[in-house]
Amino acid sequence: MSALANPGASAQAIQFHYDIGNSFYNLWLDRSLTYSCALWDGHDTLEAAQMAKIDYHIEKSGARGQQRVLDIGCGWGATLNHLVRTAGVAQATGLTLATQQAAHIAQQEWPGVDVRVESWSDHSPTMPYDAIISVGAFEHFAKLDQSPEEKIEGYRGFFRRCHEWLPPGGCLSLQTMSYENSSREDFSPFFASQIFPESDLPRLSEIAGASEHLFEIVSLRNDRHHYARTSLEWRRRLLQRRAEAVALVGEEAVARYDKYLHLWAIGFHTGTMGLLRLQLRKLETPRRLH
Template sequence: MSSVTIQNPGASLEAIQHHYDVSNEFYKLWLDRACTYSSALWEEGDTLDTAQLRKIDFHIENSRAKGVDRVLDIGCGWGSTLDRLVDKYDVRQAIGLSLSETQTQWIRDRKNPQIQVHLESWSEHSPTEPYDAIISIGAFEHFAKLHQTSQQKIAGYREFFQRCHQWLNPGSYLSLQTIAYGNSKPEDFSEFMANEIFPDTDLPRLSEIVEACEHLFEIVTLRNDRACYERTCRAWLANLKQNREAAVRLVGEETVARYEKYLQVSIVGFYSGKLVLLRMALRRLDRPYRPLKRRQG
């Protein structure tokens, strides 16, 4: 089941830590109670907490993970999906990958024997047993570097899908959530986001994801929930503003102002459709593709 390590085609460890290792206490001031750092799934009457749980439940159901043995969460953040898998969905073992030191330490400190977390990229992961389901929420955004050509990005994404295919049991599902370029191109985006918020990182286009997973996964469902991300960013920004003084004490005025600007830019991006939020259920194709033989005559 193990795999050969390839060079991570996406954002480096340093780039990821630049963003995610600012301070756990800082993120706790404006994320939901479980520190989920990706778009929630909103319905009428939701709070940020309930909308985040709805999103996690959606992916657990999408990946058919209820009651299974082993689930991999690629880009597990502070572990809210790992917790939910073992606490509410009877999963025996939940394994998370993250490139953030503070996130992995935070999860280890909770000492849940059913949860394992590795400080490694998916490109270094080498499991000894297969998985029954894979979930990846809000990490695919980091799987390509800025200024790569579309063909280079597709090659990196294909490597990711090949790994997932190799690690999954036959008939199993990958549930994927990612931001993607919508009615826009990379050059429309500000240097500010690339240099100061998510260095070394570039977003996918839907067409690149589709090409990269072809003949490895069947796309079973696909939704664009960009309004959900707009609302999530609004909720995060409101929380940050409400806790501004505490945030400035923790990380300083400059960092808080930078995060406020990043959330405002994101709200406009999702509102205008320049950014979209994709949620996909992908079923592993169990038979490798073979061209149909043409009948003679």
């Protein structure tokens, strides 16, 4: 399997955001350093809601009790840790483009966990995976300056790879933000240049189109209100530790994160943006491979 060109954000663009400093994220994320929308159904603490989200993806991907599971965009490893510690998975492999995230995971020495600083587009496993999870990374798999056709082709490349890596009937559990009552023309220049450079959000129709004939969509939730609540909680925690945050990354960066989390909460609350959780099952004999 030859490497593809990474159609999304470069390693440098990813590191601009995620490598600002592990101690900074440690101040305002939950203890597991999960950095994606939580699942608040029946939970009132960020910790519990993040664990519920991880459990949700473990169930939807069919990862429980499996030998080999892949986490594409593994962050600081909360899902990898949970897979081997509580879900009976023998080997959990994580991909990230952020070097500080990978260093953090390597430092934990979690048995059965392996992390690589590698894009999904360069990944070339020697054996298939039993299940795949990808949470909060798909937002980085396309760029704003791509044509609509290039954008879909990039996404299709991702789904093709996941299809190749899974066994018959295997599942990918995918979570991503999306454009809802908005489009890429509405993507704020503040986010594009100062928060998530080289990134663009998908629409649900683009995910459905790009995965067609490769995966069937088994379940879908739009939990945008869960992201409004998660963003507000992150912002509350950041402001509570503001002085320490400023000492770590400076006034300007803290003001940027404060503004981004505030705008995000509004975007999810009003339905400008959505939060999709999709369970995708591999089609065994696609009639047409794109």
